[in-house]
Amino acid sequence: MAMKHIEVLTLFPQLLQPFLGEGVLGRALRKGLLEVSLVNFRDQGLGRHRVVDDVPYGGGAGMVLRPEPIFAAVRERIARHGDQGRRTRTVLLTPQGRPFDQGTARAWAEADEALLLLSGRYEGFDERIRTALVDEERSLGDFVLLGGEVAAMAIIEAVARLLPGVLGNPDSMAEESFALGLLEYPHYTRPAEFEGMRVPEVLVSGHHAEIRRWRDAQALERTRARRPELLHGDAPGTGENQSRAGRRETPSRAGPAGAPRTAATRRKPGTAPAARKPAGSPGRKAKQAPRAGEQRAIGSKTR
Numbered sequence: 001m002a003m004k005h006i007e008v009l010t011l012f013p014q015l016l017q018p019f020l021g022e023g024v025l026g027r028a029l030r031k032g033l034l035e036v037s038l039v040n041f042r043d044q045g046l047g048r049h050r051v052v053d054d055v056p057y058g059g060g061a062g063m064v065l066r067p068e069p070i071f072a073a074v075r076e077r078i079a080r081h082g083d084q085g086r087r088t089r090t091v092l093l094t095p096q097g098r099p100f101d102q103g104t105a106r107a108w109a110e111a112d113e114a115l116l117l118l119s120g121r122y123e124g125f126d127e128r129i130r131t132a133l134v135d136e137e138r139s140l141g142d143f144v145l146l147g148g149e150v151a152a153m154a155i156i157e158a159v160a161r162l163l164p165g166v167l168g169n170p171d172s173m174a175e176e177s178f179a180l181g182l183l184e185y186p187h188y189t190r191p192a193e194f195e196g197m198r199v200p201e202v203l204v205s206g207h208h209a210e211i212r213r214w215r216d217a218q219a220l221e222r223t224r225a226r227r228p229e230l231l232h233g234d235a236p237g238t239g240e241n242q243s244r245a246g247r248r249e250t251p252s253r254a255g256p257a258g259a260p261r262t263a264a265t266r267r268k269p270g271t272a273p274a275a276r277k278p279a280g281s282p283g284r285k286a287k288q289a290p291r292a293g294e295q296r297a298i299g300s301k302t303r
């Protein structure tokens with residue numbers, strides 16, 4: 001699999017810079033496991049003042065992002081990826097989009113196309129951007145943010161942690177919530193007793209088969225209690241957003257007699273990701289220097 005390219009087109013690239021320099025994501029960027037570029041719409045702004053917005057036709061509150069700078073910025077990025085033999089997926093971030101979920105994250109992590117995330121501000125984008133420029137629209141949830149940058153950051157994290165080599169221990173991915181169509185079982189650590197609350201006996205028993213059974217039962221029980229729709233296929237990674245990997249893990253198909261897929265029936269942790277060519281392998285295209293208007297985020301550096 002080729003290295004993953006993600007771009008955020010925004011009016012506030014500086015909001016993402018510190019985020020991209022820290023923790024697991026910062027390390028992954030420095031190791032070249034993925035690349036994130038920040039593109040400022042204002043570089044394509046109109047006139048001396050680099051105008052990107054205007055008042056809405058028909059009146060009303062707030063400003064609307066004009067089509068010219070947005071079309072120009074996106075087309076420039078698509079052409080650049082095209083020159084490097086790479087397809088793109090252009091995603092408009094909007095509360096009106098389909099919900100982004102774990103299935104979407106898996107599909108995007110697996111796809112060999114650059115992801116262009118269009119982050120709005122003010123009242124959002126001129127409608128012609130939605131109808132004629134983007135491939136799809138995605139929402140982070142049923143709430144309204146000031147801008148799409150936080151949504152972009154959430155998507156970058158969700159996609160990046162699924163890329164080969166990004167997580168130190170890929171097992172954590174195999175068991176976590178949504179990977180098997182269930183919420184994950186509860187975790188405990190030391191001390192064994194805290195303010196009168198004891199860790200369940202089975203977890204300190206050292207009996208691995210019993211621990212496995214307990215965890216599977218807990219995962220099922222809490223999914224039934226908190227998110228019963230996950231057990232009926234109406235779930236992240238099981239509905240229309242579902243990736244190939246997600247379909248393999250649909251609870252109703254995975255276990256015997258329609259039973260949810262649990263530890264006993266799941267694939268060996270990490271087998272699917274390991275089948276992919278590791279990122280950063282020889283043969284991937286050489287990096288090109290960023291152009292004007294593009295910042296390439298490698299660690300916390302802006303180049």
Ligand SMILES: C[S@@+](CC[C@H](N)C(=O)[O-])C[C@H]1O[C@@H](n2cnc3c(N)ncnc32)[C@H](O)[C@@H]1O
Binds near residue numbers: 138139
């Ligand atoms: C204040 S919002 C605009 C909301 C728009 N007027 C509406 O009612 O649908 C400004 C920008 O924030 C981003 N945004 C806000 N809420 C979002 C959400 N739930 N998911 C993804 N992006 C969101 C979008 O990029 C949007 O263009």
